[in-house]
Amino acid sequence: MQIITTVPYLRHERQVQRDSSDYPHIWTLLDEIADPEIPVLSIWDIGILTNVVMKASKVLVTITPTYSGCPAMDTIKEDIITHLQSNGYLDVEVNVSLSPAWTTENMTKAGQDKLREYGIAPPIDAPSGCIKQFTPTEGVKCPHCASTNTLVISEFGSTACKALFKCQDCQEPFDFFKSL
Amino acid sequence: MNISNKDNSQADLIEYATRLGDDSLILGHRISEWASNGPFLEEDIALGNVALDYIGRARMYYTYAAELTGEGKTEDDFAYLRNERDFSNYLLNELPKGDFAFTIVRQLFIDVFNSLFLPQLQTSANEHLAAIASKAVKETRYHLRRSKDWSIRLGDGTEESHQRMQKALADLWGYVHEMFEPDELEKRLIAQGIAVDTANLKEQWLAEITETLNTATLEVPEAEWAVRGGRAGHHTEHLGHLLCVMQSVHIRYPGAKW
Structure with a gap:
């Protein structure tokens, strides 16, 4: 089989x-x-x-x-x-x-869920199709309010593996774990 | 004295890995000089990230060169205990950081170069160099996207930013040529399928740079001048000053760890 x-x-x-x-x-x-x-x-x-x-x-x-x-x-x-x-x-x-x-x-599903709970948007929360290449410029699901009305601020965040986004709905900034 | 071919080719490989390490370390150090001097917070952080990627690459190349050398050498011997003449980075990488336009133009030149160089190194007959390239190439895609974005934003920006970009292009243009001129050592390694033949990359490099500059409303410099010597250890006066700062702690406290 x-x-x-x-x-x-x-x-x-x-x-x-x-x-x-x-x-x-x-x-x-x-x-x-x-x-x-x-x-x-x-x-x-x-x-x-x-x-x-x-x-x-x-x-x-x-x-x-x-x-x-x-x-x-x-x-x-x-x-x-x-x-x-x-x-x-x-x-x-x-x-x-x-x-x-x-x-x-390589990141596990459980790992992605833990990231979201921690306030960092995991790679799977990018709009579909953007997973493999690059960071999307918008549409990553906000880990605070789940809105997809979000915008990238910088592709290089507080550590090499994160990009910085802001949510247009709840106005909170958040980190997105970049696809690599 | 009878030196076997195997020893010669091992020495070539150590030197090649060291050169690639030197390119990464010296550029990484220059970018790190922007820490707390970036034009705004996000950009300061971005520059810090890119610097870290380069210093990480330097560590991988040096660690490999140290392994091949043996004699208990480590990456620190390569970074901290060599003099100007022992460094063989391209001159482009050692020039002082200049203004933000200067830094962005240099990054654009080097990021486009790396986006062509690293995929070739991934196919090297040397598996270790190929593995380092596979790691680095993914980061370079991010670096390149950023340096292209900035080039367009500044070139097609205000009159001041446009002028500064055009000046940076003029000041840096003569330093790009040596990247595409493999010396004898590299030619020997190219013949063995280990090193990348950078002469083959120039045409595509120029095409990509031209495309970005056109979009950025900037002129491709026409000036015909070229400065060479990095691979042979003939440096500008700037490298010595950089090493003074970078190596000061290690020289004052030999073997210091933190």
Whole structure:
């Protein structure tokens, strides 16, 4: 039987990697590590965590950066090591892999919902058709009042991964997590 | 002395990765000088974001060059412990930030260049460079869209902004040529399918720049002058000053970490 996935391929592949892993407890432990810039998202949700394997007693964790200059990567690395060590895994190595390059599609559905609740419009709240390329100039759903009467202010927001929008209805400014 | 071909080609690769790192770091540093000097808050933040992307690229290229070099070298050795003559960035990248028009014209030139260069580097026979390019190319699409928008807005803006853009074009035009002139080292790597043959990119670069400038009601400069030397380590007087600032903490406190 051929399985046709309804989620983006890279996200599906990552999920399969996790589901078929021999170390589900380590993946679960790593769910407790959040992105330092967006603390509601775990590194799994955002799609930074790509693989976990063990070699003898050594844990090898692979992560991938969202943007080249993402200043959170060093903190995330340290958080992984400290967290695993305090849970008894003394020998931990974190590798940063660039390929395949991170895309917004790596982000889980749960992650997108958490972003919205946190006040950041997730990529899926862009008007359809704009998901893949670029930030739309209007029509992103406001995370505060759900209006789509919104306008982009700047494509470069408070961090590299966000653009700045304003809602014409509730007048609130908000961040939109850019498609990449 | 008997140096095998393999060692030679390894040395070429280290130098090539270092050059690409130098281009990114020096430009990233120049853009970062806009922090708190941007024309308004959103633009200040945008410039900071673009600077970070470039510094991130520099880290990836340098880290790779350091891995190939071995001897316990790290990215910091490349960024902080080399002198002017060791840097091989294009001269265009090191020029002082100038006014906002100058910065935007330089970004336009380099963003169009990168939008052609990076897709080629993605097909490099060297997988590591190809992976860095795949990461960077997506960011460059955003950078380019912004520098085109600004070029049109300023060129087709007020009389003052138009004049400043035209002046920036005139001041920068002679610095673009060396981007399209691979030297012997790059030619050796091009033959191995590793480096990008930038000579092939010039025609399309000029076409895209011309199109944007036309929309922006700006003239493509006709002046025939060219300054060269970045790849050979022959720099303008500005690079030394930049390095003085950028390397000062590391030189004063060797090995400092924060």
